[in-house]
Every structure is written in structure tokens, then in C-alpha cells.
Amino acid sequence: MRASSQLAISCQNLRKQFVLRHTRSMKEAVVWLLKGRRGDLSKKFMALTDVSFEVNQGETVALLGLNGSGKSTLLKLISGVLQPDSGSVLTRGRVAGLIEVGAGFHHDLSGRDNVYLNGAILGMSEKQIDDMFDSIVEFSEIGEFIDTEVKFYSSGMYLRLAFSIAVHTDPEVFLIDEILAVGDEPFQRKCIAKIKELSANGKTLLVVSHDLDLVSTVCERGVLLEHGNVIMDGDVHDVVTELRRRSRDAA
Numbered sequence: 001m002r003a004s005s006q007l008a009i010s011c012q013n014l015r016k017q018f019v020l021r022h023t024r025s026m027k028e029a030v031v032w033l034l035k036g037r038r039g040d041l042s043k044k045f046m047a048l049t050d051v052s053f054e055v056n057q058g059e060t061v062a063l064l065g066l067n068g069s070g071k072s073t074l075l076k077l078i079s080g081v082l083q084p085d086s087g088s089v090l091t092r093g094r095v096a097g098l099i100e101v102g103a104g105f106h107h108d109l110s111g112r113d114n115v116y117l118n119g120a121i122l123g124m125s126e127k128q129i130d131d132m133f134d135s136i137v138e139f140s141e142i143g144e145f146i147d148t149e150v151k152f153y154s155s156g157m158y159l160r161l162a163f164s165i166a167v168h169t170d171p172e173v174f175l176i177d178e179i180l181a182v183g184d185e186p187f188q189r190k191c192i193a194k195i196k197e198l199s200a201n202g203k204t205l206l207v208v209s210h211d212l213d214l215v216s217t218v219c220e221r222g223v224l225l226e227h228g229n230v231i232m233d234g235d236v237h238d239v240v241t242e243l244r245r246r247s248r249d250a251a
């Protein structure tokens with residue numbers, strides 16, 4: 001779906017609830033039956049209550065918040081991995097999501113086959129992938145392991161290949177969730193340099209990370225989530241300061 005001109009991402013009134021437990025004890029089930037099956041036996045958790053925010057093309061935004069505040073859920077709704085219970089998500093241009101390490105890879109296929117599979121999923125033609133294949137492998141530093149089945153890859157190797165494929169698809173919008181943490185330091189530095197290059201080229205970035213120093217250097221804007229609500233949206237330094245204050249209070 002497409003949003004209006006300048007917007008890269010538009011989220012309106014997003015709500016997402018998860019079912020935590022489908023059944024209760026035998027006693028609870030009997031009571032429920034005796035009451036004529038009224039009510040709901042499952043336990044639910046509201047991960048996102050009513051989230052609205054917009055990101056313009058070229059903006060670099062950090063999604064911040066304490067554990068369980070709803071950051072990853074929001075990123076998954078934007079990438080389309082999850083569907084909201086209500087509300088809408090619109091994105092403009094090609095969206096590349098690095099959300100879960102290894103997600104989107106077929107474990108029984110080699111790295112090479114996964115490059116073609118993922119490239120196609122991200123909207124590249126076979127010819128485009130042919131042309132970029134060597135560059136993808138070179139950036140990933142996977143080397144001779146490119147013909148090994150990815151089920152034998154370490155989490156760092158998954159990240160290297162997934163990151164390399166994603167940046168080579170030349171996305172307009174790049175969604176990154178924490179995964180950089182599994183890369184070793186030299187590769188992390190390389191990813192961060194690449195992310196800064198994407199941003200300098202006017203790409204839109206939405207980053208989830210607990211590395212507040214990192215997001216302060218990569219992002220301009222911060223959006224702070226708490227219990228599934230946006231409670232602050234502004235300059236990343238101000239939002240990081242507020243999150244640090246709340247983290248101290250929570251300790």
C-alpha cells in the first residue's frame with residue numbers, strides 16, 4: 001500500500017493483543033462450563049494499545065523503551081510480519097526488514113540459494129541478483145561458506161548474509177531490530193558505517209536498540225514506547241535522556 005507523498009511510514013491507531021494462555025485449570029474450565037461458557041478463558045496481553053506515528057522519507061528514527069514496551073511488535077507490524085488487530089500501516093517504497101536473525105532464510109538451502117530466495121522476496125529480479133551476487137558475498141565476508149547450508153551458520157553469519165542482502169536490495173525504508181548485537185565488533189562497525197551511508201543517501205531508517213549511544217549517533221529522532229503507548233517523540237538525545245531517567249527510576 002502507498003501513503004501520501006513525503007511519508008515513508010504511517011501508523012494509525014495500531015492495536016495488537018497477544019493470547020498468552022489458551023486454557024486454564026480444570027476447575028476454571030468447569031466453572032466456565034457451568035456458567036454457560038460465558039466469558040473468555042484465554043489470558044490476553046495488550047502489546048500495543050493505540051499507536052499512531054509517522055516517519056517522513058529520509059528520517060532516522062530510534063524506537064526506544066524498556067523491555068516489553070512493544071518496540072519489536074511495532075516493527076513487525078510495519079514490516080508486515082504481523083498484522084494489527086486494528087489500525088493501519090502504510091509504507092512507501094521498498095521496505096527491508098532485519099528483524100529476527102535468520103528469519104526468511106530456508107535452513108536446508110545453502111547461503112547461495114538463500115541469497116536468490118531472499119533477493120526475490122525483497123523484490124529483486126534474478127538478473128539483478130546475478131549482478132550483485134559477488135558484492136553481496138564480499139560484504140558479508142561469508143567466503144567459502146556461501147555453499148554451506150545455512151543451518152550450519154552461526155548467528156553472526158546469518159546476520160552478515162541477511163544484512164548484506166538487505167542493503168544490496170537498495171531499500172527505501174530500512175527496519176532494524178537489535179540484531180546488530182550478534183555481529184562481532186568489526187562487522188558491527190561495518191554495518192553502522194553502511195547504515196550511516198544509507199541515511200546520508202536519504203533512506204529512511206527505523207532502528208530498535210538498547211544501545212543508546214549507538215542510536216544517538218545513527219538516529220536524529222526518538223520515539224519512546226511504554227506499555228504499548230508512545231509517550232514521547234522528539235530529538236533522539238532528549239528521548240534517550242528521558243529513557244535513562246525512567247530506567248534509573250525503575251531500578
Ligand SMILES: Nc1ncnc2c1ncn2[C@@H]1O[C@H](COP(=O)(O)OP(=O)(O)OP(=O)(O)O)[C@@H](O)[C@H]1O
Nearest residue numbers: 018019020047065066067068069070071072073074
Ligand atoms: N507472539 C507473542 N505472543 C505472546 N506475547 C507476545 C508475543 N510477542 C510479544 N509478546 C509480548 O508483547 C510484549 C511486547 O513485546 P515486544 O517484543 O514488542 O517488546 P520490546 O519492547 O521489543 O521488548 P525488548 O526490549 O525486550 O525486546 C511483551 O510483553 C511480550 O511478551
